[in-house]
Amino acid sequence: MRNKLALLLVAVLVAMSLVACSNGEKKEEVINKEGENSEKLQVVTSFTIIEDMAKEIGGDLVDVYNLVPTGTDPHEYSPLPNDIKAATDADVLFYNGLNLEGGEHGWFAKMIDATSQDWAVTYELAEDIEPMFITSEDGKEEEINPHAFLDPVVGIEMTKKVRDAFIEVDPDNEATYEENAEIYLEKLIEIHEQYQTFIEKIPEENRTLVTSERAYQYLAARYGLREGYIWAIDTEENGSPEQIKSLLTFLEETSPPVLFIETNVDKRPMETISRESGIEIFGEIFSDEIGNPGEEGDTYLKYLQYNIDVIYQGLKGK
Ligand SMILES: [Zn+2]
Incomplete structure (x- = not known):
C-alpha cells in the first residue's frame, strides 16, 4: 500500500513537471517568433x-x-x-x-x-x-x-x-x-487518366453504371457512362414502388452486366432490384463520404481509385 502511494506520488510529480516543461517550451516558441502567431x-x-x-x-x-x-x-x-x-x-x-x-x-x-x-x-x-x-x-x-x-x-x-x-x-x-x-x-x-483508360476498355454495351442514388451524374458525363438509379437524391423517398418499377424498365432496355450499391445507403431497395431483375449486385462503391480511418478508401485519392477499380471489374465483362 505504501509502495503504491509512493509510486502514485512520483507519477503525479512527473506529470506536473511535464506540464511545466511543455508550458515553458511553448512560451519560448512564442517569444522566438517575436509577436508572430505561432499557432497553426x-x-x-x-x-x-x-x-x-x-x-x-x-x-x-x-x-x-x-x-x-x-x-x-x-x-x-x-x-x-x-x-x-x-x-x-x-x-x-x-x-x-x-x-x-x-x-x-x-x-x-x-x-x-x-x-x-x-x-x-x-x-x-x-x-x-x-x-x-x-x-x-x-x-x-x-x-x-x-x-x-x-x-x-x-x-x-x-x-x-x-x-x-x-x-x-x-x-x-x-x-x-x-x-x-x-x-x-x-x-x-494520374487517377483521371486511369478513369479514361479503364472506361475505354469496358465494352460499349456494358457502360451502364447502376446505383441507388443518382450521385454519379458528373462522373458518368465525364467518361461516357449511362446512368441507372433508384432515386435522384438521398433527401427524397428512397425506394418507392414507382422508383423500383422505373429502374426495372431501364434495366430491361440496357441490360447492364451488374448493379452497384453505395456504402452509405439503405441496401434493401437495390436488393429488391437485384431479385426482380436477376442482375447481381457486384459490390459497394463510395459516394458521399470517404472510408473510416484505417479502412478501405480512407482518403479522397483512395476513394477515387477504389471506385474505378470496382466499376471496371464489374463492367468489363468476361
Ligand atoms: Zn448523396
Whole structure:
C-alpha cells in the first residue's frame, strides 16, 4: 500500500513537471517568433472529402476540424455546439456548395450566419463547376446535383481552390501550399487518366453504371457512362414502388452486366432490384463520404481509385 502511494506520488510529480516543461517550451516558441502567431491555421471543413483535401494541401501548417463525419448525411446536418465553436474560431472554412450542404438556406449557411464568422474566409470549392441538374420526383422542379466531387477532374478544380484559399489567408506560406498542391494534383491527374483508360476498355454495351442514388451524374458525363438509379437524391423517398418499377424498365432496355450499391445507403431497395431483375449486385462503391480511418478508401485519392477499380471489374465483362 505504501509502495503504491509512493509510486502514485512520483507519477503525479512527473506529470506536473511535464506540464511545466511543455508550458515553458511553448512560451519560448512564442517569444522566438517575436509577436508572430505561432499557432497553426485553424481550418473547418463541411465533410470528409474536403477534410482530406485540406489536410493534404495544408500539411503541418494547418489544424483541420471536420463537421459531417463518415456515416452521417452531408445533405442534412445539425451542427453540434463544438462545431459552432470551431466555425467561430476558424481562420478559413471550406464547403462544397452546389447544394450539398443544403444551399443558401441549408445547415452550413445557417451555421455561418449564426456565428460572427466572415463569409470572406468561407470558400465554396465547387463554385466554378458547371452545375448539373436532377429532376424532382414529381418531375416539376429541377435541382442542382451536388455530387460533382465523384469526378476526379472536379477534384482537381477543388484542390486548386483549397490551395488558392490557403495562399490568400496565409500568404507567408505560399511556397509550401504550392508544393503540397502540386504533388497532390499530379496524383489526381494520374487517377483521371486511369478513369479514361479503364472506361475505354469496358465494352460499349456494358457502360451502364447502376446505383441507388443518382450521385454519379458528373462522373458518368465525364467518361461516357449511362446512368441507372433508384432515386435522384438521398433527401427524397428512397425506394418507392414507382422508383423500383422505373429502374426495372431501364434495366430491361440496357441490360447492364451488374448493379452497384453505395456504402452509405439503405441496401434493401437495390436488393429488391437485384431479385426482380436477376442482375447481381457486384459490390459497394463510395459516394458521399470517404472510408473510416484505417479502412478501405480512407482518403479522397483512395476513394477515387477504389471506385474505378470496382466499376471496371464489374463492367468489363468476361
Ligand atoms: Zn448523396
